[in-house]
Amino acid sequence: MAELNQDSGGGKKGGKVRSKKNGGKVDLTAMVDLAFLLITFFMLTTSLNKPQAMDVAMPDKNVETDKNTDVNVDEHRSVTLVLGSDDKIVWYNGSIASPIYPPAVIDYSKDGIRAVLQRMKAEVPKKTGGKDIIVVIRPSEQAVTRNIIDALDEMKIADIKRYMISNRIMPEEVALLEKEGIYND
Template structure:
């Protein structure tokens, strides 16, 4: 039982000897019970922040594949994002050697990457007979992890259903980055 005791007796010397009076007692059991009830209530009713994670479909590790196999994608459906340095990227539609949309330098802002993705998301089904867009993200050695995360965030914001991260960047794309001065340390 929790209680609060107060002593009211005098400690001084001299004077008359009087009987010691006991101070009042306050029982704190009810207050302790109430505190634990409140703590329990707030712990059970508050929701903890859940980590926000994006689902990424990874290839099956058990399936034997040839490492040098290229996936053929219709050039009318594909938009390639080549991530460079200085928080910039180069995008093009189709093949890098003969692009349908000429390569252009943009940034990761709403007016940059998001605007391009939204425009191409509307344009590609018209060109590809109703099929949706496929975005290929190719990070270079000079890009940083934050750039990949920004590109994936834009895929989620614009609601692009088909996209992939390629770990191989072609020599023509590296030359394109060098020409645009986006292959810096």
């Protein structure tokens, strides 16, 4: 049992002998119980930080589509990011056969992918009459999940509204990654 005892100070004063007075006793058991009840209450009712997740629009599963159907995208609007190994990316504008900007190797830094995305975001509306940029992210078999997440984060930072993750990588893009030396096991 927890209790608080107070001393009455029975020291010697003068020469008189006085009787010792007992101080009041305060029982702290109820206060300790209340403290633990409050701690338990606040621990159970407090919400923890909720994880922040990025919204990704996925196609509807109920809609029948042909898996081999290609989506036609204006070459002037499309920027393709091919994710390779060693935290490197090959990017190009247009089609791989006749690119508007030829393929170049960049990294995930703000001087790499972010600079390219911001530059292309500013250039594309001028060339296409106000239409915005479309970014196609194509991870290779050698890319790691962290690279895909970093690319999606850069889409959010650069405020790119239209982007997609493609699960098909063309043989020409694989050959380009091998040529640049970023298709390593």
